[in-house]
Amino acid sequence: MSRQDHPRSPISGQYGEDQDNDVFLSDRRVNPFLQQLPSYQSLLKRTKSTNNGTRERRKSTIHSRSSSLSTPVRSSFADEGSDDDEQSIREYAISLKEKRKLREKKKKNAKHLVGWHHWKVDTLRSLKRFQMESLAALSVLKLWKSDIHEIEGRFGTGIKSYFLFLRFLVLLNAVIFLLMFGFVTLPVAVSKFGIINATYTQTNKNFEHCATYGVTSRGLIHFYHYIIDMLSGTGFLERTYLFYGYYKLDAVQFVDFKYNVPLAYLMVTIAYLFISLVWIVRRSVLGFKSSLVHDEDRFQTYCNKIFAGWDFCITDPETARLKHNSLHQELKTDLEEERIRKRIAARTKGEKIRIYLIRFLINSVVLSLLVGCFYCVYKATIYSQEYIRSGVHSTYFLLDLATEYLPSLVITFANVLTPPLFDIIIQFEDYSPAFEIRLTLMRSVFLRLASITILMFTLWSQITLCPEGECSPCGYNYKVYPCWESRVGQEMYKLMIFDFIVIMATTLFYEYPRKLIVTHWKCKLTMLLGQQEFDIPQNVLYIVYGQTICWIGAFYSPLLPAIATVKYFFTFYIKKTSLMTNCRPATRIFRASSSNFFFLLVLLIGLVLACIPVGVSIGQIHSSKACGPFVNFNTSWEVIPHTIKTFPTAIQRIVFGLGSEAFAIPFFFVVCLILFYFVALAGAHKQVVEQLREQLAMEGRDKLFLIRKLTQAQIEMGTKFARAQMLPSRTSGREKRQVRSESQSSLEHAIITSSAKPV
């Protein structure tokens, strides 16, 4: 029953010999019986009356013979209960005139409503109107609405989703900053002004030698030292609210309760990670839900591409031309992929073994490349740290700056060189084109985000590295890193500043000159280079990288989210200007629906990779004894057990019980059971859907069969009727009636006999 068995081409007007599915008559009009089906009639009733009129006129000639078989249609919209809200009138797909008539009719019906009912309808209506107006008012406040609309008109929805993603990150960072500021910075600042009593942290007697955190005297300071300090967070910036070290507070005494600052600090960290997770998952669930119900979990089905392919918001003719081209390209690529998939499925065993061997080799090459990059980052970090420690200042302050920024430089360098390499390598692995793109992207993502984690772990190895047992009392290398959290915060600060500088520099020194050269100097080389296209995946990687830094750094530098918000705010305008002036619309399509999911997936990977260093740092590494709110605790996490011990015994027992094995193992089992239940439920639903589809196909075949037989029978009756008309006039009316009844019975006979025939 596959469609491939009936090749046909409507353009050439030939139909397959097989008549099973043929409901179109030879002159390609729709079979009249098909037009009398109730499903068809209900559609007609809902079209506009004017269209209905023209179609009725067209069909009236066809219907004249078969009017006896037409069924009355139940249409009544106005009779559907007097409870219908006015809102539902506009949801009917009829013309405005018809809607007005409908509304009048409903008003008449509603006149005899009971008083309370009437009042209820009235209040609902006014509530809905109020809701509409307030939503309209709020939408005016949305950030950058007109800018994004402009981008959409010229470049389409694929690039627009990048800017919407940027806007989402601005909001996310603003929320994180407000959290940090409200719960940590504000109480500390308020107490510093002496308004409220505050207890400062006192170091334990045993650890006093760890607690020296003096200012290193610099002697004569040149002006450029201020610039270096500004850019790397040292010097005058180190002892400000910007870094962890300044929050040396144990508790703030408000009027009736004691505000536990270390606890607040830790809880806010956990809170912002959790909020980010929830927000991202909520945004990505919508795009994912549609593929869960359907059997094939593809985002880009053919229906999607063709019926929803045209971007109705394009206004520019040039963009429209490019859209046509890109749609054409995409459809061609899909057909090509289909061919490749068939080829892959037809691989012999020998070929398969060869391919797997090649892939194994290439993956090990990629792995060694990654390890090489990570080793470079490790070495660069160690060198940079040693340089800072030694305190040697060269005569060229740029060299100083470069050494401070060495880890960032190495990471950025690696991320510029390796993606083209990945592009070349993947050609040998013989995947389908869509999978190639995804795999290259995943590799780049992993490289970029794992570099930060490697940086963090290198720093920790330096902090906990103790030659000759230097750090046994305090748990970390207190001589070199008296306040290691501030140092880590400084590294994150440097990464963030450098990231912003890179974004500005690429726009100014690479994209703008490229555009100038290509437009004004036409030679073969520039033609080859071509004009700049907005590379969405790489740009998304950039901003996810920045966001990961912010997530890690917010624990060590509470004001970092504010810097991130400002940075993304300016990035929007820089990218938009660069897009408008330097770039041309993309030739390769980047579907907005799947790209939304891709952006959020990459962001989620970044979040997970950010949680690891923060988690290890909170739970494992000893907090510094010279600065910060966790001076009195071994590790930062210890605040929580300490606080729980101050709760009443009953709650203590419950909380400790939740953490013990006696609770965890049964909980795990129950969760597994629930998971299995839902998986089984989903499987059962899929089965039911399959069965219903088969049934529907069967019903369709039955319907076509019956229509075909009816048509045949009607033709037979028609010929007999015509013969009856041609009888000589002297035949009596009785005889004519006899002939007619004969033809009627023969029709019934034809139906009965034909229904007995096999399909």
Add this chain to the structure above:
Amino acid sequence: MGQEVSTYVLPNEEIEEYQVLTFLSRQEIISFHHKMFMELANSEEPHHGNIRLSSRIVSSLPELKVNPFRDRICMVFADEDGEFSFDEFLEMMSVLSDNAPLKVKIEYAFRIYDFNGNNYIDEEDLWTVILRLINQNELSEDEITSLVEHILEEADLDNDNFLTPAEFENAIAKAPDFFNDNQERHFYCH
């Protein structure tokens, strides 16, 4: 251009009625009124009931000018003479706006894609849709046939080689590019 003549302002009751019958906000109704009569019709007619725009003029709107389906859009929304009064114009803008629910858009999309007007989307319609989408680019007959087959494979549930409105709705409702999941904009426009 008749600046000295006072421009016709829609009375409040009419605006409210349009708010109930369409999905447009008050602001949008007023701006469409202005756009239709002051810019497109170039007229000083005091009452909007008399103005009729031909489909050709409406197709020259910036949103529709480059749309490959603009003739069908105009045909679906216009009255029997192929002309637009303010009512029909608002109806068109309402269906294309953000607030219109998916159901309404799918119904009108079905009518727009039904090129031969037989109330089904058959293979001929699909051929036309694909050719319109790729415009002047080339796809071989085999390729287009295979595309049409893919679509019917996905959407045609009862295997009768054309799409009824129910099948179309079922296919489109799952298309992630069609509906407004936060930011998507296909079959929408301001």
